[in-house]
Amino acid sequence: MKAFIFPGQGAQTVGMGKALAEAYPAARAVFDEVDEALGEKLSDLIWNGPIEDLTLTANAQPALMATSLAALRALESQGVKITDAAFVAGHSLGEYSALAAVGSLSIADTARLLRIRGRAMQEAVPVGMGAMAALLGMDFATAAQVAADAAQGEVCQAANDNDPSQVVISGHKAAVERAVALAKERGGKRAMLLPVSAPFHCALMQPAAEAMAKALAEVTFRAPAVPVVANVRAEAVSDPETLRALLIEQVTGSVRWRESVLWMAGQGVSEFWEIGAGKALSGMVKRISREAATRNFGLPEDVQALSA
Structure with a gap:
């Protein structure tokens, strides 16, 4: 049994997703959709930097989501289906990538929400406090x-x-x-x-939680194609309104990643596919569940290795 997992902030690198976009038209279309939703060429920043601007929370969050969804579209072009996963999960902002992957949120809405989330989290606490x-x-x-x-x-x-x-x-x-x-x-x-740049996932983020409550109220949530293991619950959730509420709670709540992985392993998940930039989550999974197998999909060769 597989779970698809999506990385969070800190995994960003200049150039991420560029090779995928060049190799797979469906991956390129994700970056185009995110650019259009934000009204700017975020893809240019992702692929050319500078890293200081890409690392800004308001940029890093939609950029990482775009890269994850581009990798997923590349996998889908090779016959992989989201329903091949028993569960999906994401680390912090990666939960938004997971929700877009299973169709609960559109990619455009997810990009706009993450831009709002990034700015709100940055502005919630004065720099240095x-x-x-x-x-x-x-x-x-x-x-x-x-x-x-x-x-x-x-x-x-x-x-x-x-x-x-x-x-x-x-x-x-x-x-x-x-x-x-x-x-x-x-x-x-x-x-x-x-x-x-800010103290995430604590009570100081309450102003950001309020901003996200307002933003999330204005978007459509659909039932996910695959259950989402939510950060603050560490168990699967499929009800759209519950998923919406948990994203608000997540801003100030703990990311229960260890418990989430253990919960999935307890349900029979033996293989975790990390989809997007970096390999940080795979390292965590191996330390949480030594018998679990992990695979990473962030480059064309990762995707091509499937058919091989």
Whole structure:
């Protein structure tokens, strides 16, 4: 049994998806559709940079979705169907890619939503006020306790439960710095601040959640062709209105990726196909479920290897 999984922010690189667009007309059509939806040549930024502009949250989010959907269209041109997957899931913004992949959202609506989401998340907290940090060698329960103990009246919470030894925390900068020091005292292997522009997936993102509630209310959600394993539930959801509500909750809620992978494995998923840029999720999957097989599809040769 397979699951298709879609990467989140941090996977972006200049040039991603360009070879797919050149090799597969259906992949090129995705980038054209995203450009038209946004009223600008995002594809030019994706393929030519500069990386500083591509990494801006408002650009990176629709860019990564476009690359994932282009890779999926390339796979479909080789006979792969979305219904070949028992489940789909995405890491943070990757959940939007997953929803577009299964037809819950149109690609154009998804691109516009991610542009709004990226801007709203960036603007929710003044620059320099928030931070995120990775705590390595520490399980989720311990990391969550470290975050809580470091808060001291500020916001500091576990944001991403990525795999058994990597938890990302988010919140006020001073509180996150306290948590980094505390994690080292409590036996963490490593703890380091991350080069991010805002403290995602914590209570400080409430203004962004409100902006997304308004934006999501204005788009059509359809029943997904394949159940979506939602970040904040770590289980499959198929009801369109529930999926809409969970995307709002996701802005301030934890990304329960480790639990999501374990849930899918528990349902019989033995193969995870990472569709889009990078291989970060595949690495996490292998650390979560050692017996799971992973494949990556971000380049034409990845797609061509299927028929071989």
